[in-house]
Amino acid sequence: MDPVVSETHCFHCGSLVPKGVSFAVNAGGTSRPVCCAGCAAAANLILAQGLGRYYEFREAPSTPPAAARNWSIFDREAALRRYTHERTGGERDASLQIEGLHCVACAWLIENSLLRERGVTQIHVNPGTARAEVRFDPRLINFSRVLAHIQAVGFVPLPLSFSGGSDADAAERRAALKRLAVAGFGMMQLMTYAVSLYAGLMQGIAPELQQFLRFVSLIVATPVVLYSAQPFFVSAWRSVRSGMLGMDVPVALSIAAAYLWSVSSTLRGHGAVYFDSAVMFTFFLLLGRYIEMSLRHRSGLQHDALARLLPQSVLRLGGNQAERVTPDELRPGERVRLLPGERVPADGEIESGATEVDESLLTGESAPRLRGPGDALIAGTLNLSNVVEMSVTRMGQDSTLAAISRLLARAHSSRPRVADVADRVAAWFVVAVLLLAAGLALYWWQQDPARAFPTALAVLVVTCPCALSLATPVALAAATTRLARTGLLVARGRALERLASADCILFDKTGTLTRGEPRLEEVNLLDGRLSRERCLALAAALESHSGHPLARAFSHLTPAPNVSEVCCAAGSGVEGRIDGMRYRIGRREYVLQLCAAGGPLPSAADDNSHTDVALGDTVGLLAVFRLRDALRGDARETLRQLQGLGLKAHIASGDSEGAVAAVTAQLGEVGASSHMTADAKLALVQALQREGHRVVMVGDGVNDAPVLAAADVSLAIASGTDLAQVNADVVLLGDGLGALVCAVGTSRHMLRIIRQNLAWAVLYNATAVPLAASGWLEPWMAALGMSASSLLVVANAMRLVARPARRRAPAPPDFVGPVHA
Amino acid sequence: MNSIYLLIPLGLLLLALSVWAFFWAVGADQFDDLDSPGVQILLDDDRTPPDGQVDGSRDA
Numbered sequence: 020m021d022p023v024v025s026e027t028h029c030f031h032c033g034s035l036v037p038k039g040v041s042f043a044v045n046a047g048g049t050s051r052p053v054c055c056a057g058c059a060a061a062a063n064l065i066l067a068q069g070l071g072r073y074y075e076f077r078e079a080p081s082t083p084p085a086a087a088r089n090w091s092i093f094d095r096e097a098a099l100r101r102y103t104h105e106r107t108g109g110e111r112d113a114s115l116q117i118e119g120l121h122c123v124a125c126a127w128l129i130e131n132s133l134l135r136e137r138g139v140t141q142i143h144v145n146p147g148t149a150r151a152e153v154r155f156d157p158r159l160i161n162f163s164r165v166l167a168h169i170q171a172v173g174f175v176p177l178p179l180s181f182s183g184g185s186d187a188d189a190a191e192r193r194a195a196l197k198r199l200a201v202a203g204f205g206m207m208q209l210m211t212y213a214v215s216l217y218a219g220l221m222q223g224i225a226p227e228l229q230q231f232l233r234f235v236s237l238i239v240a241t242p243v244v245l246y247s248a249q250p251f252f253v254s255a256w257r258s259v260r261s262g263m264l265g266m267d268v269p270v271a272l273s274i275a276a277a278y279l280w281s282v283s284s285t286l287r288g289h290g291a292v293y294f295d296s297a298v299m300f301t302f303f304l305l306l307g308r309y310i311e312m313s314l315r316h317r318s319g320l321q322h323d324a325l326a327r328l329l330p331q332s333v334l335r336l337g338g339n340q341a342e343r344v345t346p347d348e349l350r351p352g353e354r355v356r357l358l359p360g361e362r363v364p365a366d367g368e369i370e371s372g373a374t375e376v377d378e379s380l381l382t383g384e385s386a387p388r389l390r391g392p393g394d395a396l397i398a399g400t401l402n403l404s405n406v407v408e409m410s411v412t413r414m415g416q417d418s419t420l421a422a423i424s425r426l427l428a429r430a431h432s433s434r435p436r437v438a439d440v441a442d443r444v445a446a447w448f449v450v451a452v453l454l455l456a457a458g459l460a461l462y463w464w465q466q467d468p469a470r471a472f473p474t475a476l477a478v479l480v481v482t483c484p485c486a487l488s489l490a491t492p493v494a495l496a497a498a499t500t501r502l503a504r505t506g507l508l509v510a511r512g513r514a515l516e517r518l519a520s521a522d523c524i525l526f527d528k529t530g531t532l533t534r535g536e537p538r539l540e541e542v543n544l545l546d547g548r549l550s551r552e553r554c555l556a557l558a559a560a561l562e563s564h565s566g567h568p569l570a571r572a573f574s575h576l577t578p579a580p581n582v583s584e585v586c587c588a589a590g591s592g593v594e595g596r597i598d599g600m601r602y603r604i605g606r607r608e609y610v611l612q613l614c615a616a617g618g619p620l621p622s623a624a625d626d627n628s629h630t631d632v633a634l635g636d637t638v639g640l641l642a643v644f645r646l647r648d649a650l651r652g653d654a655r656e657t658l659r660q661l662q663g664l665g666l667k668a669h670i671a672s673g674d675s676e677g678a679v680a681a682v683t684a685q686l687g688e689v690g691a692s693s694h695m696t697a698d699a700k701l702a703l704v705q706a707l708q709r710e711g712h713r714v715v716m717v718g719d720g721v722n723d724a725p726v727l728a729a730a731d732v733s734l735a736i737a738s739g740t741d742l743a744q745v746n747a748d749v750v751l752l753g754d755g756l757g758a759l760v761c762a763v764g765t766s767r768h769m770l771r772i773i774r775q776n777l778a779w780a781v782l783y784n785a786t787a788v789p790l791a792a793s794g795w796l797e798p799w800m801a802a803l804g805m806s807a808s809s810l811l812v813v814a815n816a817m818r819l820v821a822r823p824a825r826r827r828a829p830a831p832p833d834f835v836g837p838v839h840a
Numbered sequence: 841m842n843s844i845y846l847l848i849p850l851g852l853l854l855l856a857l858s859v860w861a862f863f864w865a866v867g868a869d870q871f872d873d874l875d876s877p878g879v880q881i882l883l884d885d886d887r888t889p890p891d892g893q894v895d896g897s898r899d900a
Contacts, residue, residue: 072883123879145873193866200862208855212848228844235848239855 029054031062031173033080035538035649046071055575057084061173065128068135073128082119083575084173090163092332092343093178099162101347102178106154110140113153113162118175120149125174132172136160151176195309202247202302205239206295212236213295213799233285233292240294244278248301250308264449272453273479274301280472291473296480296799303809307493329398329420333357333364336408346414353411357402359564359587365398365414372407376400404587452479459792470794477791481784481801490776490812491516497819498769505761507749514748518732518763519770523712524661525704528672528682531717531736532654532756537572537630537646545640553579554642558634561585561593561604569632572646592632602636607643610635655686657756662688664763666715671695671703700726717759718747734759769819776812783808 030051103111126144138159255271277297284290346364375387460475560578562570585595592605670691716730727733735747
């Protein structure tokens with residue numbers, strides 16, 4: 020029953036269906052192939068619920084479902100109190116962060132699927148922030164079932180503890196929207212009065228009517244100045260107090276001066292009014308700020324990276340009973356039992372047992388370390404082989420992991436030196452503007468006192484660095500929007516500027532050019548005694564007890580039941596008893612030791628590009644599974660196009676020469692270094708930077724986090740590790756690399772637009788300031804000119820969004836290289 | 841000309857009303873998610889799921 024040899028892609032997750040695996044789902048009457056039991060389960064559930072439309076509307080293939088997890092720990096009273104909030108009437112509210120949520124269809128799927136569970140009364144999933152707010156009745160449905168259901172349809176929920184004020188973003192956005200609305204409505208209304216007043220100045224107007232219109236203007240302008248413009252006053256006051264004059268000082272000054280002068284004119288009954296200028300000015304500035312803020316919030320990646328690296332639950336030993344608790348509940352001095360495959364929940368010391376630990380998170384070294392009694396364990400590292408008991412010394416915010424992520428965060432916040440320079444220049448600019456305005460007022464006071472205030476005000480308004488300050492954020496926002504459509508999330512907008520001028524691109528191999536996880540490519544039956552399905556089930560059952568990275572290749576298969584007497588041999592494989600028979604899986608030599616006689620030795624040997632895993636029983640070898648970390652489907656094409664854009668590509672991998680050579684052989688001309696530790700990669704980046712190159716680093720894992728931080732621009736692949744995501748400038752959401760090319764193209768286009776915008780702003784200021792200073796410009800003309808100039812800048816930036824994406828034909832998600840003959 | 845003395849206050853009233861309406865909309869989460877509603881109408885199906893499938897979910 021060999022499936023057709025041609026490449027088939029999974030209906031659910033879009034990845035290549037491995038040879039020898041035949042799962043299918045029934046979608047609307049047609050049978051569609053899926054790659055694994057996990058995908059089959061998720062797709063079946065979705066289709067059975069009548070939510071098959073998800074597949075028509077989703078924007079990208081789904082993330083392959085993670086191995087099912089036991090969520091029951093969240094049903095304990097302590098966890099419920101921590102992660103949910105009880106409402107009057109007994110219902111509970113929970114906030115979940117959802118991984119794998121890409122688009123509106125995903126959000127719709129989760130909402131509708133979950134609403135079909137009895138006891139879930141309300142759910143809203145926001146695709147922008149990947150947050151779900153669920154309300155459920157704990158008497159009808161357990162919290163764990165809500166979580167398990169979300170996982171069943173193919174997403175990973177992460178309960179957020181209720182203490183955190185993570186809604187600060189939402190509050191900020193709402194406040195800004197309200198301010199903007201008041202200023203916008205006010206401006207529209209005021210313009211009608213202002214036009215009447217100006218017409219009146221030219222054609223004549225009844226004095227009482229003029230006075231009436233001015234009073235009405237006063238009424239409309241007051242909330243705009245007092246409420247909408249408040250942030251400018253607050254920020255100006257803060258910058259004055261700190262002794263560093265920011266852009267907000269002349270802004271606040273001109274709004275306040277225009278408003279107060281106009282109020283006094285209105286009350287006195289003579290003199291000019293500038294309500295329109297003040298309000299228009301406020302609105303356009305707020306608009307710019309709002310665009311900038313949405314950009315900042317969009318990333319949605321700011322939440323606690325720490326929580327994701329810690330295990331969901333941990334076995335706490337107390338007295339004579341053991342209890343599963345969340346890592347949050349641990350206290351120093353408590354004892355914890357760690358099973359193989361579990362992450363260490365807190366910093367601590369091994370009390371008994373010895374095991375191999377994957378510390379690549381900290382050291383960048385992927386080779387496991389042996390740790391015995393008395394050795395330190397660090398939170399977030401992975402226990403690979405054996406059961407150990409540890410005592411907790413530090414947890415949560417005190418742990419090493421927390422310290423590292425704080426360090427990384429600081430490294431990032433201190434990076435944009437350009438912004439610092441801009442601020443310092445701005446301070447001088449502000450001083451110059453203020454001096455100029457004061458000097459002009461003084462000058463005109465002696466020449467023509469009536470013109471002194473309007474001139475000074477016109478200069479203040481006209482020099483408002485509005486177009487100047489809008490030029491960059493607006494272009495950034497437009498480019499970000501554009502890139503988001505192609506599956507790129509820009510976490511730090513400034514990075515795009517650097518991306519445009521980059522000339523060197525560094526790739527990590529594993530997880531970046533390749534998928535980063537071994538996939539089952541071929542099943543080779545050596546013995547006719549057992550069927551292919553049985554062999555796969557046996558393998559899945561044994562490997563489910565191993566924490567070894569290769570074991571993940573089997574995690575999507577349905578394991579055989581009745582496994583007992585499991586024992587892991589570090590570095591060799593797993594042995595276990597299934598239905599009375601003893602089986603081994605792992606290295607061929609290790610498996611062959613089970614049958615004294617030894618079986619036929621298959622000829623094929625590892626050639627670095629793939630790994631063979633053997634399965635055998637007491638009689639001999641049963642099957643060999645070929646696992647390969649396949650190249651991403653569009654890796655070759657992407658590299659070629661990037662080189663076409665003038666970027667020098669280089670692969671920096673921690674793997675052996677053979678493994679790297681196997682990859683470069685498929686990629687064509689590209690530089691490559693093997694055996695690179697994190698330090699060596701860092702040194703390479705810094706050396707390139709010293710030579711004057713601008714370096715882009717594309718990575719996946721936590722072990723390149725320091726390298727990512729050092730590069731001019733860092734890109735992370737979303738399927739990579741989570742800490743790296745949070746610390747990268749740009750995150751690739753999709754599974755392909757093709758978006759990289761689009762990112763470079765868009766960033767260069769953006770830079771051109773920023774330059775045009777800046778040139779325009781400078782030109783405008785250079786002509787308008789002398790005009791204003793000489794008294795030619797009325798404040799309203801200045802405000803109008805300023806606004807027109809700002810709008811021009813915005814319109815220019817919008818061209819970035821409008822430009823049709825140059826999409827290539829979608830490449831197959833996986834490219835399995837030519838078989839090494 | 842006197843109509844202005846009636847119409848402008850009326851306009852102000854309308855202005856206050858629209859600001860209030862906008863504030864209400866912001867407060868009622870209407871601006872929190874601007875992407876979903878537009879697509880939701882395409883996704884939401886009038887057809888009911890096949891019988892017996894409600895609550896038929898299970899953990900994978």
